[in-house]
Amino acid sequence: MWLGQTISLIGSGLTAFALSVWIYQQTGSVTQLALVNLSFHLGIVALSPLAGPLVDRWDRRWVIIWSDTGAALVTLFVALLWYSGRLELWHIYLAVFSGAAFRACQWPAYSAVVPVLVSNQQLGQANGLVQLGRGLGEVAAPVLAGGLIGSIGLGGVILVDFATFMLAVVSLLLVKIPRPERKKAREMKPETWWREAGYGWRYIRSQPGLLAMLLFMTAMSFNYGLATILFTPYVLSFASPVALGGIVSAGSIGILAGSLIMSAWGGPRHRIYTVVGPGLLLSLGLVLIGSRSHVVWVTGAVFMALLGVPVMLGSVESIWQVKVIPEAQGRVFAARNMVVEASPLLSMILAGPLADRLFEPLLRPGGVLANTLGQVIGVGEGRGIGLLFIALGAFTFLLTVLGWSYPRLRLIEEELPDTIISLPEQAPALTKAPQEAA
Numbered sequence: 001m002w003l004g005q006t007i008s009l010i011g012s013g014l015t016a017f018a019l020s021v022w023i024y025q026q027t028g029s030v031t032q033l034a035l036v037n038l039s040f041h042l043g044i045v046a047l048s049p050l051a052g053p054l055v056d057r058w059d060r061r062w063v064i065i066w067s068d069t070g071a072a073l074v075t076l077f078v079a080l081l082w083y084s085g086r087l088e089l090w091h092i093y094l095a096v097f098s099g100a101a102f103r104a105c106q107w108p109a110y111s112a113v114v115p116v117l118v119s120n121q122q123l124g125q126a127n128g129l130v131q132l133g134r135g136l137g138e139v140a141a142p143v144l145a146g147g148l149i150g151s152i153g154l155g156g157v158i159l160v161d162f163a164t165f166m167l168a169v170v171s172l173l174l175v176k177i178p179r180p181e182r183k184k185a186r187e188m189k190p191e192t193w194w195r196e197a198g199y200g201w202r203y204i205r206s207q208p209g210l211l212a213m214l215l216f217m218t219a220m221s222f223n224y225g226l227a228t229i230l231f232t233p234y235v236l237s238f239a240s241p242v243a244l245g246g247i248v249s250a251g252s253i254g255i256l257a258g259s260l261i262m263s264a265w266g267g268p269r270h271r272i273y274t275v276v277g278p279g280l281l282l283s284l285g286l287v288l289i290g291s292r293s294h295v296v297w298v299t300g301a302v303f304m305a306l307l308g309v310p311v312m313l314g315s316v317e318s319i320w321q322v323k324v325i326p327e328a329q330g331r332v333f334a335a336r337n338m339v340v341e342a343s344p345l346l347s348m349i350l351a352g353p354l355a356d357r358l359f360e361p362l363l364r365p366g367g368v369l370a371n372t373l374g375q376v377i378g379v380g381e382g383r384g385i386g387l388l389f390i391a392l393g394a395f396t397f398l399l400t401v402l403g404w405s406y407p408r409l410r411l412i413e414e415e416l417p418d419t420i421i422s423l424p425e426q427a428p429a430l431t432k433a434p435q436e437a438a
Contacts (some may be wrong), residue, residue: 004171005104006133011164013141018157043100048338051105053196055330060109061177067106070164079158093175108333115321123318130264132311140251180326200335209412225347237382238293250299262314274315277307279400285392290389325419
C-alpha cells in the first residue's frame with residue numbers, strides 16, 4: 001500500500017510541477033500560481049467535514065481506492081483538454097479543487113488504516129515511511145518533470161500521473177485491510193449527516209490533550225506556510241534562481257533525511273518528546289535563515305530547519321492514531337485536517353502585507369530600524385523579510401515552550417488512554433472504546 005501511494009504521490013507531483021510551468025508560461029503571473037494553490041487548500045477545508053462520515057461508514061480501503069480513481073479521472077480530463085487544445089485556466093482551478101475533494105477523503109482514510117496494519121510499537125516507523133513517501137514526491141517530481149515536459153509535453157506528464165494512480169489502485173486491491181468494529185451499523189440518514197460531520201470536532205473538544213495538540217500543530221502550520229511563501233522572494237533578493245534551486249534541494253534532502261531517521265527509529269517511547277523537540281530545531285533554523293543573506297549560510301539553516309519536521313509529523317500522527325477510537329478516526333482526522341489546512345490560507349492572506357507594508361520598510365535605508373537592528377542584520381532589499389523570518393523563529397520557540405508548559409499536551413500519553421492495543425508479536429487487536437470517549 002505504501003509503495004503504491006508513494007508512486008502516486010510522485011505522479012501527482014509531476015502534474016503539479018508541469019501545470020505550474022504551463023500556467024506561468026501562459027500568464028506570466030505569480031498570482032495565478034498562488035490562486036491554484038489556494039484552490040487546493042479551499043477544497044480540503046470545504047470538503048473535509050463531509051469526507052469524515054464517509055470514511056467511518058464505508059470500507060476504508062475502498063474509500064482510498066475510489067478517491068484515487070476519482071483523482072485519476074480528474075487528471076485524465078485535464079490531459080484530454082490539453083490534447084484537444086481546449087485547456088483553459090479555469091479548468092485547472094476546477095480540476096485542482098476537485099482533486100482536493102478526493103484528497104479530503106483519501107488522507108483521513110489512509111491515516112486510519114495504518115494503525116490496523118502495524119502494531120502500536122511500529123506506528124512511528126510506519127508514519128516515518130508515510131513522511132518519506134511525501135518527501136520523495138516533493139524531491140523526485142520536479143527533477144523528473146523537468147525532463148519529461150520537454151520530451152512528452154504537459155499531456156504526457158499528466159498521463160504518467162494517471163498511470164501512477166492506477167498503480168496505486170491495483171496495489172490496494174491486493175491488500176486486505178481489517179475493518180474496525182462499529183457500535184452502530186445503521187446506514188447514514190440525511191437528517192443526521194451534519195451531526196455526524198460535526199462529531200469529529202466534538203470529539204476533539206472533549207479531549208483537552210487532543211485539542212491542545214491540534215492548536216499547537218495549526219500554529220506550527222501557519223508559521224511553516226508563511227515561511228514557505230516568503231522563502232522564494234527572500235532568497236532571490238540576494239541570490240540567483242540557480243542558487244535558489246540548490247537551497248530548495250538542500251531543504252528537500254533535510255526532509256528526506258528526517259523521514260529516513262523516523263522510519264528507521266520510530267521515535268522514543270514517549271512520542272511527545274519528538275512532537276515538541278523538533279520545534280526547537282525549526283525555530284533555530286528560521287532565525288538563522290533570516291539572520292544572514294548568504295547562500296551557504298541559508299542552505300545549512302534550511303537543512304537544519306526541515307530535518308526535524310518529518311519526525312514531528314510522524315510522532316503527531318502516531319499519537320492521534322493511538323488515542324482516537326478506531327470507529328471515529330475518519331471523522332476526527334477529517335476535522336483535524338480541515339483546521340490544519342485552513343492555516344495556510346491565512347498565511348497566504350498575510351504574507352504579502354506583512355512583508356511589503358510592515359517588515360521591508362523597517363529595514364530599508366532610512367527605515368525605522370535601519371540605524372539600530374539594521375546595523376546587526378543588514379539594511380536593504382530582503383532584510384525586512386529576513387527580520388520576519390527571525391520573528392517567525394522566535395514565535396515558533398514561544399509556541400514550543402508554551403506547548404511543553406501546558407500539562408494537557410505534555411502529559412497527553414499518560415492522561416488519555418490508548419484505544420488500540422497491540423504487541424509486536426501479535427496482529428493488531430482493536431479494543432472497545434472507553435465509555436467516556438464514546
